[in-house]
Amino acid sequence: MSRYWSDFVHKLVPYVPGEQPKIPNLVKLNTNENPYPPSPRAIAAMQAELGASLRRYPDPTSGALVDAVAAHFGVPRECVFVGNGSDEVLAHVFLGLFRHAEPILFPDITYSFYPVYCGLYGIDYTAVPLDESFAIRVDEYLRPNGGIIFPNPNAPTGVPLPLDDIERLVSRNVDSVVVVDEAYVDFGADSAVALTQKYPNLLVTQTLSKSRSLAGLRVGYAIGHPALIEALVRIKDSFNSYPLDRLAIVGAAAAMADGDYFAQTCRAVVDSRTALVAELQALGFSVLPSAANFVFARHASCDGAELAQALREKAVLVRHFRSPARVAPYLRVTIGLPEENAALIAALRAILA
Amino acid sequence: MSRYWSDFVHKLVPYVPGEQPKIPNLVKLNTNENPYPPSPRAIAAMQAELGASLRRYPDPTSGALVDAVAAHFGVPRECVFVGNGSDEVLAHVFLGLFRHAEPILFPDITYSFYPVYCGLYGIDYTAVPLDESFAIRVDEYLRPNGGIIFPNPNAPTGVPLPLDDIERLVSRNVDSVVVVDEAYVDFGADSAVALTQKYPNLLVTQTLSKSRSLAGLRVGYAIGHPALIEALVRIKDSFNSYPLDRLAIVGAAAAMADGDYFAQTCRAVVDSRTALVAELQALGFSVLPSAANFVFARHASCDGAELAQALREKAVLVRHFRSPARVAPYLRVTIGLPEENAALIAALRAILA
Numbered sequence: 001m002s003r004y005w006s007d008f009v010h011k012l013v014p015y016v017p018g019e020q021p022k023i024p025n026l027v028k029l030n031t032n033e034n035p036y037p038p039s040p041r042a043i044a045a046m047q048a049e050l051g052a053s054l055r056r057y058p059d060p061t062s063g064a065l066v067d068a069v070a071a072h073f074g075v076p077r078e079c080v081f082v083g084n085g086s087d088e089v090l091a092h093v094f095l096g097l098f099r100h101a102e103p104i105l106f107p108d109i110t111y112s113f114y115p116v117y118c119g120l121y122g123i124d125y126t127a128v129p130l131d132e133s134f135a136i137r138v139d140e141y142l143r144p145n146g147g148i149i150f151p152n153p154n155a156p157t158g159v160p161l162p163l164d165d166i167e168r169l170v171s172r173n174v175d176s177v178v179v180v181d182e183a184y185v186d187f188g189a190d191s192a193v194a195l196t197q198k199y200p201n202l203l204v205t206q207t208l209s210k211s212r213s214l215a216g217l218r219v220g221y222a223i224g225h226p227a228l229i230e231a232l233v234r235i236k237d238s239f240n241s242y243p244l245d246r247l248a249i250v251g252a253a254a255a256m257a258d259g260d261y262f263a264q265t266c267r268a269v270v271d272s273r274t275a276l277v278a279e280l281q282a283l284g285f286s287v288l289p290s291a292a293n294f295v296f297a298r299h300a301s302c303d304g305a306e307l308a309q310a311l312r313e314k315a316v317l318v319r320h321f322r323s324p325a326r327v328a329p330y331l332r333v334t335i336g337l338p339e340e341n342a343a344l345i346a347a348l349r350a351i352l353a
Numbered sequence: 354m355s356r357y358w359s360d361f362v363h364k365l366v367p368y369v370p371g372e373q374p375k376i377p378n379l380v381k382l383n384t385n386e387n388p389y390p391p392s393p394r395a396i397a398a399m400q401a402e403l404g405a406s407l408r409r410y411p412d413p414t415s416g417a418l419v420d421a422v423a424a425h426f427g428v429p430r431e432c433v434f435v436g437n438g439s440d441e442v443l444a445h446v447f448l449g450l451f452r453h454a455e456p457i458l459f460p461d462i463t464y465s466f467y468p469v470y471c472g473l474y475g476i477d478y479t480a481v482p483l484d485e486s487f488a489i490r491v492d493e494y495l496r497p498n499g500g501i502i503f504p505n506p507n508a509p510t511g512v513p514l515p516l517d518d519i520e521r522l523v524s525r526n527v528d529s530v531v532v533v534d535e536a537y538v539d540f541g542a543d544s545a546v547a548l549t550q551k552y553p554n555l556l557v558t559q560t561l562s563k564s565r566s567l568a569g570l571r572v573g574y575a576i577g578h579p580a581l582i583e584a585l586v587r588i589k590d591s592f593n594s595y596p597l598d599r600l601a602i603v604g605a606a607a608a609m610a611d612g613d614y615f616a617q618t619c620r621a622v623v624d625s626r627t628a629l630v631a632e633l634q635a636l637g638f639s640v641l642p643s644a645a646n647f648v649f650a651r652h653a654s655c656d657g658a659e660l661a662q663a664l665r666e667k668a669v670l671v672r673h674f675r676s677p678a679r680v681a682p683y684l685r686v687t688i689g690l691p692e693e694n695a696a697l698i699a700a701l702r703a704i705l706a
Contacts, residue, residue, distance in 0.1 A: 002580035004530045004554060006452035014590030017413050028409075037405035046600075050399055052390035054569035054604075056381075057562070060370050084437055087593045095473075099359035120448075120591040177357045201357060209410070216407035216599035227355035237367030238473040240440040246569035247399075247600050251407075 008122065015116045018319050027343045029334040030317040032184070032294050034213035035272075036265040036337075038255060042214065045254035046247045058246045060237075065244065068253035069221050073193050078226040081233060082252075084243040086183060086207035086220025087113060089232070092239070093149075093203065093222065095121050096231040097177045100146030107136055109327055111155045111181065130154075134288055134296075138165045142172050151181040153189045156321060156332040158290030160189035167195060170202045177228065179203045186211035186266050187273070188291035193223050200225040210293055211266050212255045219244065219252040269293050269335050276333075276341045283348055298329040302352065307331055314347040361475065368469045371672050380696045382687040383670040385537070385647050387566035388625075389618040389690075391608060395567065398607035399600045411599045413590075418597065421606035422574050426546050431579040434586060435605075437596040439536060439560035439573025440466060442585070445592070446502075446556065446575065448474050449584040450530045453499030460489055462680055464508045464534065487512050487641055487649075491522045501526060504534040506542045509674060509685040511643030513542035520548060523555045530581065532556045539564035539619050540626070541644035546576050553578040563646055564619055565608045572597065572605040622646050622688050629686075629694045636701055651682040655705065660684055667700040 001010055018031035037043075062082045070077040083089035094117040098104050103124035106114045118125045128140045134157045141148055148169065153160040170178045170192075180192045182204055196202050203224035209215035222232060236243060244252075255262075277287045277295060285297040299307060308320035308331055319332040333344065354363055371384035390396075415435045423430040436442035447470040451457050456477035459467050471478045481493045487510045494501055501522065506513040523531045523545075533545045535557055549555050556577035562568035575585060589596060597605075608615075630640050630648060638650040652660060661673035661684055672685040686697065 002584065003528075004450055004581060005584045006449055008452070009449050009584050009587055012587050012591055014587055015594060016590075017410070017594040020410055020412055031410055033410065034408050036408065038407050043404060043407075046403055050396060050403065054391050054396075055387050055389065055566040057370070057373055057384055057386065057568040058571070059373055085593055085595060087595075091592045096359055096362050097357055099361070116591045120588070175356075213408040215410040215595075218411070218595055218598040228357060231355065231358045231362050234362055234365050234367055235473070237369075238365055238469045239444045240438055241368060241370040242438060242440075242568075242571055245571040245598070245601060248598060 008119070012119050013116065015113045019317065021317070023315065025315060027316040027336065027340045029336050029340065029344060030319040032210060032292075032334045033215050034210060034265065034269065034293065035335065035340065036213055036268065038213040038251070039258040039261040041258045041261070042251045042255040046251040049246050049250045054246060056246070058242050058244060058249055060241045062244045062249050065219070065249045065253045065256070068256040069223070072256045072259075073223060075193070075197060075223060079196060079223055079229060081222040081229045081236075082244060083220050083236065085209065085218040086181070086205050088243060089205050089220045089222050090181065091117055091120070092232050092235040093179055093205070094118065094123060096235040097203070097228065098123050098147040100176070102144050102146040104147040104149065105141055105145045106149045107154060109134065109154070109157065109324060111151050114149060134159050136161050136165070138169045141169050145173070145176050147177045147179070148173060149179040149181060151183060152192070153184050153291040155184065155292070156294070156319070156327065157288050157296045158184070158292035158294055159288055160291035163190040163192060166192050170195065170199045174201055177201050177203055179205060182206045184210055184292035186262075187270055187293045196224045200227065203228050208252050208255055211262065213265065214252065214255055217248050217251055219248050272338055272341055273335045276335060279345045283345070283352060294332055294334045296330050296332050298331070299352070304329045304331055307351065310351045311344070311347055314350070316344050316347045318344075361472070365472050366469065368466045372670065374670070376668065378668060380669040380689065380693045382689050382693065382697060383672040384568075385563060385645075385687045386568050387563060387618065387622065387646065388688065388693065389566055389621065391566040391604070392611040392614040394611045394614070395604045395608040399604040402599050402603045407599060409599070411595050411597060411602055413594045415597045415602050418572070418602045418606045418609070421609040422576070425609045426576060428546070428550065428576055432549060432576055432582060434575045434582045434589075435597060436573050436589065438562065438571040439534070439558050441596060442558050442573045442575050443534065444470055444473070445585050445588040446532055446558070447471065447476060449588040450556070450581065451476050451500040453529070455497050455499040457500040457502065458494055458498045459502045460507060462487065462507070462510065462677060464504050465674075467502060489514050489518070491518045494522050495525050498526070498529050500530045500532070502532040502534060504536060505545070506537050506644040508537065508645070509647070509672070509680065510641050510649045511537070511645035511647055512641055513644035516543040516545060519545050523548065523552045527554055530554050530556055532558060535559045537563055537645035539615075540623055540646045549577045553580065556581050561605050561608055564615065566618065567605065567608055570601050570604055572601050625691055625694055626688045629688060632698045636698070636705060647685055647687045649683050649685050651684070652705070657682045657684055660704065663704045664697070664700055667703070669697050669700045671697075
């Protein structure tokens with residue numbers, strides 16, 4: 001605490017990311033990274049840029065990346081905004097599109113960064129309870145609001161919302177912006193990107209950190225009506241003219257263009273998830289239906305915090321959330337390589353024996 | 354304009370960075386980039402990181418870079434904050450340390466991003482006139498304020514403020530934070546970093562974009578009392594957990610550690626500046642005393658805007674600011690390679706003939 005701080009900083013409760021420990025031989029299944037390396041074409045593109053050109057500022061519009069994203073989705077480039085990770089994109093969304101008289105709405109169990117952005121920018125929110133199967137109740141979002149945001153599939157549950165439900169929610173909220181945070185969509189949920197060309201109040205965000213294996217490069221984007229994109233550009237140009245460095249722009253653009261590698265690695269993760277779910281169920285876990293690169297699972301008799309700690313002692317890291325109370329029995333387990341998933345199952349088998 | 358925007362976005366006037374045109378054989382002296390490439394050790398460090406590890410999130414604390422900055426300056430690591438370019442660092446400073454009841458103070462002629470941050474975060478400011486020689490009048494900053502910020506040397510003038518004056522300004526403003534933006538300090542001004550260990554209200558920001566030749570990598574930092582740093586960390590952790598990518602962390606850390614290359618390239622720029630100033634004066638320019646990697650010069654008889662346009666037609670790009678009126682006669686010219694400076698002089702000679 002310091003008298004030099006702006007007042008709200010004293011009350012600010014920052015987001016806590018998953019651990020990035022430097023323990024050798026750790027089976028790291030706690031931060032939803034992709035088990036496969038980035039596209040070789042992305043690495044090659046960065047290799048070509050790594051040199052004297054770094055003395056120059058990047059293109060402030062990240063034009064090459066905007067074009068690559070637009071081409072991938074078949075949308076006009078005016079519908080694309082890129083940023084330094086989808087967390088930065090989301091921060092600009094909260095500041096530029098969510099500061100209205102009414103509170104914004106998001107699920108009570110969801111990405112825990114949303115209430116943090118609200119604290120940062122002085123935005124009111126209402127957390128809307130999921131139903132007993134951890135699904136979003138669309139009808140609960142049909143009320144006055146200053147904006148709506150939810151991940152699809154949801155985090156940390158992995159549960160997807162059908163596209164029909166998303167369209168109903170968007171079409172019944174024409175007075176506010178609906179943001180679908182599709183960080184994990186490529187692992188089995190239906191993307192709402194095509195709907196952005198129909199509904200001017202829909203914004204979809206995605207990241208290269210999960211399905212493009214580039215968490216270490218920090219690139220995310222948003223797709224929506226040009227008027228929504230313009231608000232984000234105004235915020236960005238009033239915050240940092242060059243949020244993406246030269247290496248990130250070329251690497252991310254090349255990753256977006258490498259559709260074959262993307263499809264192949266996503267499929268491998270989904271296949272591993274199917275196998276892992278069966279093994280977890282055989283060990284007495286109930287697993288929520290996941291369309292993500294992680295599963296959310298609780299054991300019939302073992303406490304979530306205790307299991308996470310016991311796994312840690314066996315050098316297997318998974319993520320456990322103490323609150324809200326309803327998720328405390330669960331573990332969130334990232335899908336790893338087949339041998340990492342096998343190590344997890346072996347460790348659990350030893351713990352539960 | 355859109356009804357979906359947060360209200361303040363309608364009035365927001367973003368910063369306009371210098372052009373980054375893609376014209377071959379351009380003599381580009383408009384955005385104060387370093388004419389020399391980055392340290393070979395920085396390139397080598399990024400080379401070693403470029404590969405499969407990019408699938409992993411970076412260290413959210415950028416610990417290796419914080420350590421390198423702390424070691425370079427001989428300050429505790431708790432006194433160091435790093436960000437995605439010093440523009441991002443400054444944005445967090447405005448939000449976390451400058452939002453108080455009184456307006457903040459900065460010079461009327463200065464880095465034009467400062468009023469933009471105020472617009473972004475709803476901060477009042479008073480622009481304090483420079484004196485007739487474009488120097489900061491310290492006495493004008495001894496009044497109630499919510500914070501003070503100025504570049505040293507100032508931008509776009511290049512004029513430095515002596516360290517004694519800075520200490521007087523800081524010591525007479527113990528109730529507010531004084532930020533010295535040292536983007537250009539390594540080209541001839543005296544750094545206030547050592548004073549941060551004496552005054553808890555002093556924060557110094559620097560960037561790797563100029564003296565470290567890494568504008569394309571987006572890395573900046575702040576040095577100050579741990580309580581000031583904690584405010585910035587809280588903001589950062591409420592905005593984007595991982596603002597620096599894995600390549601930027603290792604590349605910037607290596608650049609900070611390469612003192613010899615840094616000293617050698619800074620010296621070369623300063624020597625070129627001395628030569629360029631003499632040539633500009635011989636052509637009828639008056640040049641403000643510069644401690645930066647650029648000069649601010651006006652011609653005795655030629656208009657600034659016209660000169661900038663005439664140079665552009667000869668494929669030489671310099672920066673011209675239309676406002677405030679007092680700077681409109683001037684050109685801001687980045688110090689280039691000796692042959693680039695010679696091309697500028699040749700072009701001016703032809704224009705003025």
